[in-house]
Each structure stands twice: as structure tokens, then as C-alpha cells.
Amino acid sequence: MTGQAFFVLTALAGGPRHGYGIVGEVADLSGGRVKLKIGSLYGVLERLAAEGLIEADREEAHDGRLRRYYRLTRNGRGALAEEAELRAATARVVRARLGPSGAEAAG
């Protein structure tokens, strides 16, 4: 799973969001490191929808435009949990290898 897909799924784990809502949430979650462009976002959304990890939730009118909201599917929730576990395990290994000196250097 790419970093962008991971952040998009994490953004949707908090509840359904529309396109720009996902962009904002991803920026918040990543501390401003990941700033998704709309073309990149919809590339990720289209791929996640094709894999059955997200689906359309509802449409709402806003300033004369329709906002489509997306939500995680059951499979998406499972895939996100699996990926989070994998990343956490990797991080544990890295921390163990770096030891206290690595933590100090990072801090």
C-alpha cells in the first residue's frame, strides 16, 4: 500500500468525507508533510474504489455543487488495520536496531 493510500484510508477511518475534506484531513494527519493534489487524490480514490476498499457514501449539495462523500468498506477497514500493524511492527524493529542513541538523534 502506498503512503498516499494509507493516509487516505486513515482519513476515512474517522468517518465519511468528501474530496477536499480528505485532502485537509490527510494534511492534518501527516503534520502537513503530505499535501495531496486533486489529480493525485482521485488517482488514489479510483484505485481504492476498484479494490473495494472504499465506496461512495452520499452526495450533498454545497454552493450549487454536489459533494460526494466516501467511506471505508469492511475490506478497507481490514486492509488499513493490517497495514497499520505492518508499519508499527516495522517501526518497532527500526527503533530496536537504532537503540537509545537513535531515539536521541531523532529527538
Add this chain to the structure above:
Amino acid sequence: MSGNLERRYRRVLRLLPGWYRDKWEEDMVAAFLDGWLTGDPDADEYITRAAGPSAAEVASVAGLAVRLYLSGAGAPRRHIAWGQAMRWAVLAVTLVQATRGLDTLVLTSWSRHLFGWLPVAPASLAVTVPGGPWPPAVWYLVCYAWIVVFVTLVLRYYRTAQVIAALAIVPDLVQVLVGQFGARFLAAPIGPWAFWILLNLAPVLAMTAFHRDGPPAAPERWLLALPAVYLLVYLPLLALQATGNSAWLPDFSGLYCLMVALACLAHAPRARSRQAAGSGVWSLTLALLAADAGAYRMFSIADYLHDPHLISVCLAELLILLAAVALVAPDAARAARTAAPAPPPCPDTMAA
């Protein structure tokens, strides 16, 4: 209120395939405008007049368009066929480059007596390192790099393959530029430029067609194709060279034309029967390769203008290529319009 800004963004979205726009355009426009508009009428009026999609935004849409056109992710079959054919054509061109690298590796090893059981290599098989600004080590490195590019591409390490290939074409570009300046733009050779553009730059750019969404190639078959092409094509050529019959050898461009023509002939029965699954995509692949080989042959003729006999040989090679590709062209045209889903790619036809 959002009129001008919206219009500018929709213009950028025209880069995307129609089937994709039908599905996602309104949503993308809404998300884009949400990022700009504040809800304050005065501020929004100014924004819609003055603002437009940033270069990064345009680049993200362009990147998505390239991926959609070439990968076929969720695309209609026609796009899938184009993407697949492009990937196979790139694999075939890197296979040709890798075979040249393998040839250099074998000849260098032989001439340095690394094969103790073989007799001393004949002088006619000595590897000739082209002169230029680079030490010979760079030239050898570039030759071998193509083997690595081919293997990493087949094994799906796409990013690695793209980076190595992009680096590998730089020394050749410098070499061509030095040749160009050395000739002071008068009677500068065209062949090296054609080679660099059609066999170095074009495949590197077309490698954007490879990414995780595309169906994987059958690695064992493509990997086997490397020694197979070497044994079937290069060894007979080496035999001719070693026995002093190198006058019969075509140049690299001619060899490329003849190899593609042979592949077309081998594939023609499947293309005509239209029954074999994926035959249309193979026909399209061969048509792309024929276009590449034909263009290289045409441009490199310019370097033989002093010799009418060589010009006749070049034209004969072009005619053979044209006649061979005509056999698969109808099938390729059909695949370009609507193609059946392709089976895992098999390079056997190329090695034929």
C-alpha cells in the same frame, strides 16, 4: 461565481480519458473549487478572476492521465490493449539492448581468457569501444546496465529500472552531443541521434506505462528470452564474423528491422486466425516495434548517402519490414479499436 476558475480547471481535466471524466469530473471540480473558494463573495470573485490551477495541480492531472491511458486500470479494453502493447514493446526494446550488453559481456570475457576451455578469441571478434569523452569503463557500464534494466523491469522493480535506464542513457547523449559539436553542425551524423532517441529515450519515457496497476509480465519467459535471443540471433552473427564473412552482416538498424520482421512472420498465422487469445495485443506490440525499427532505419540511411549499394540494402530492409508488418497490421488495428483481454505476456514470438 466559480465560472472562470472552474472553466480553467475543466480545460486541464480534458487531458483525462473521456470514460474517466464521465465518472469523476464533477467530483474533481467540486474538490478543486472547495480548495479555492472561501464563501466570502468579494474574495471569491477576485479568486475566480485571478486564480487558476497551479503547475503542480496540472502535473498531477497529467500524471493521472498518463497512468490511465497506459495502465488500463479500470479502462475500456481499447486502452488496456494500448497499455499492454506499450509495456511489451518496451520490454522487447530493453531485451534488444540487454542482448547487446550480454554480447559485449561474452566477447570481453572471451578476449580476456575468462573461458579457459575456449580457444583464443579471433581478432575479428574484439570489442570495439567507441571513442569519445568517456573512458571505456563507462561504455562497458552502460552496456551492462541494460541487462540490469531488463531484469529489474521483468521482476517488477519498475522504479529501479526507470532510474537505472535514465542514468544509462546520459553517457550516450553526451557522446552524441560531442559528435554533433565536433562536426560543427555540418554533416553531423544522424544515425547516433536516431539511435539515442528511438532506442534510448523512447523506451525510458514509455516506462511510465509500468506500474503496480498493470498486469505483471510472465517473468520466467521473458528472462529465458534473453539467452534465447542471444543464442538464436547473436551466435550465428558471431560465427559469420569469426569466419571472416562479416560483409554479410547487416548493421544494428538492419538487424533490428529483420528481427521485428521475423517476429511478425512468426506471429502472422495467429494474427490471421484471430482466435488465439491476446493475439491482437501482440500484433499491436509488433506494429509499435516495426514503427520504431522502421523510423531508425529511415533516419540512419542518411549516414550511408555516399554508398548507393548500402542505400539499396537499407531500402530492402525497410521493404521486408513493411511487408512483414502488413501481415499483422489488420489484427493490430482491430486490437487498437477493441481488444480481447490479453493472457500473460509470452516473449516466445519475439525470440522466434
